[in-house]
Amino acid sequence: MKQKMKIAIxxxxxxxxxxxxxxxxxxxxxxxxxxxxxxxxxxxxxVERAEKASIPVAAILPKEFATKDAYEEAIxxxxxxxxxxxxxxxxxxxxxxxxxxxxxxxxxxNIHPSLLPSFPGKDAVGQAVSHGxxxxxxxxxxxxxxxxxxxxxxxxxxxxxxxxxxxxAEAIHAVEHGLYKDTLNKLFSQ
Ligand code: GRF
Numbered sequence: 001m002k003q004k005m006k007i008a009i010x011x012x013x014x015x016x017x018x019x020x021x022x023x024x025x026x027x028x029x030x031x032x033x034x035x036x037x038x039x040x041x042x043x044x045x046x047v048e049r050a051e052k053a054s055i056p057v058a059a060i061l062p063k064e065f066a067t068k069d070a071y072e073e074a075i076x077x078x079x080x081x082x083x084x085x086x087x088x089x090x091x092x093x094x095x096x097x098x099x100x101x102x103x104x105x106x107x108x109x110n111i112h113p114s115l116l117p118s119f120p121g122k123d124a125v126g127q128a129v130s131h132g133x134x135x136x137x138x139x140x141x142x143x144x145x146x147x148x149x150x151x152x153x154x155x156x157x158x159x160x161x162x163x164x165x166x167x168x169a170e171a172i173h174a175v176e177h178g179l180y181k182d183t184l185n186k187l188f189s190q
Contacts, residue, residue, distance in 0.1 A: 002031060002188075002189065004025075004031055004032055004033045005031060005032040005033070005085055005086055005188040006032070006033055006035045006082070006083050006084050006085045006086075007021075007032050007033070007034055007035065007084060007085070007086045007087070007088050007184075008034070008035060008036040008037070008038055008079055008082060008084035008086075008087050008088065009021060009034055009036075009037050009038070009088045009089075009090055010037075010038045010039070010087060010088070010089045010090065010092035011037060011038075011039055011044070011046040011089075011090045011091045011092055012039050012040055012041040012044050012046070012091060012092055012093050012094075013041075013044055013045070013046060013091035013093070014044070014045045014046060014091070015044065015045055015046025015047075015049045015050070015090070015091070016173055016176075016177065017090035017091060017111060017173075017176055017177060017180055018037065018046050018049055018050065018090050018091075019049050020176075020177035020180065020181065021034065021088065021090070021180065021181065021184070022034055022049070022053050022055065024181045029181060029185075030181050030184055030185055030188075031185065031188055031189070032086075032184065032188060034053075034055050035055075035056070035082040035083055035084050036055070036056050036057075036058055036078060036079065036082040036084055037050040037055050037056070037057050037058070038057075038058045038060065038075055038078065038079070038092075039057065039058070039059050039060075040059075040060060040061060040062055040092075040094060041059075042059040042061070046091070047059065056082065058075065058078040058082075060074050060075055060078070062094075068097045068099075069097065069098070069099050072096075072097050072098075072099035072100050073099055075099075075100065076099060076100060076103050079103075085107065086104070086107050086108070086109065086184075086187070086188070087100065087104050087107065087108040087109070087143075088109055088180075088184065089108065089109065089110040089111070089143065090111060090180070092110075093122070095145075095147060096108060096143050096145075097145075098145070101143070101144070101145060106142060108142065108143035109140060109141070109142055109143065109153070109183075109184070109187065110140070110141055110142075110143050110148070110150070111138065111139070111140050111176055111179070111180050112124060112138070112139045112140075112141065112148050113125050113136075113137075113138055113169070113172045113176070114127070114128060114136050114137060114138075114139065115135075115136060115137040115138075115139060115155055115157065116139040116141060116148055116149075116152060116155075117148075117149075118133075118136075119131075119136070120147050120148035120149070121147050121148065124136075125165055125168050125169045125172060126165050128160060128168070129160060129163060129164070129165045129168060132163070133160060134159065134160055135157050135158070135159055135160065136157075136158055136160055136168065136172070137155055137156055137157040137158045137172070137175070138155065138156050138158060138172055138175050138176050138179050139152055139154070139155045140152075140153045140154045140155075140179060140180060140183040141153055153183050153186075153187070154179055154182070154183040154186075156175050156179050158171050158172050158175050159171065
């Protein structure tokens, strides 16, 4: 058995993907260890989840830094101390900049709630519903300097439910948790 991959999760929302990954690590379904949870929103529910799971939290606020580079240097310092090898974005909602991209080349991964390249950016489920598409989905991809433009690693289609954003978001979340785990497992066993 290979050594567990050390991962840092970046999240700023409710953290259901964080919880699914944490659970998979605990059950041995994912050969990884979450060494840090990075957030730019200390009030987010994901922080509570991380604390309950005894995962160290780095709450680093962009507004406390003069530049994006300085903000990311502070994150990088915390990452170096944690020993993280991969950065796993799960609802981080910010573009990753050159400091982190250079420090972790091809080692940053994101999950996005649409079939990219359709509906990149914010509110992907709302975009799908308002365009009236019948099928949307989930994409796991490597992160580059663009907005949801990196190499696609895995995708799964999800039906739009009753033209309703909340119901569709729920169906998407249910798919995300399994797809992220499976894709990370593949990445970490290469
Ligand atoms: C997910 O839908 C993910 O695809 C997107 O942000 C959402 C995060 O949800 N990037 P959660 O906080 O993990 O529940």
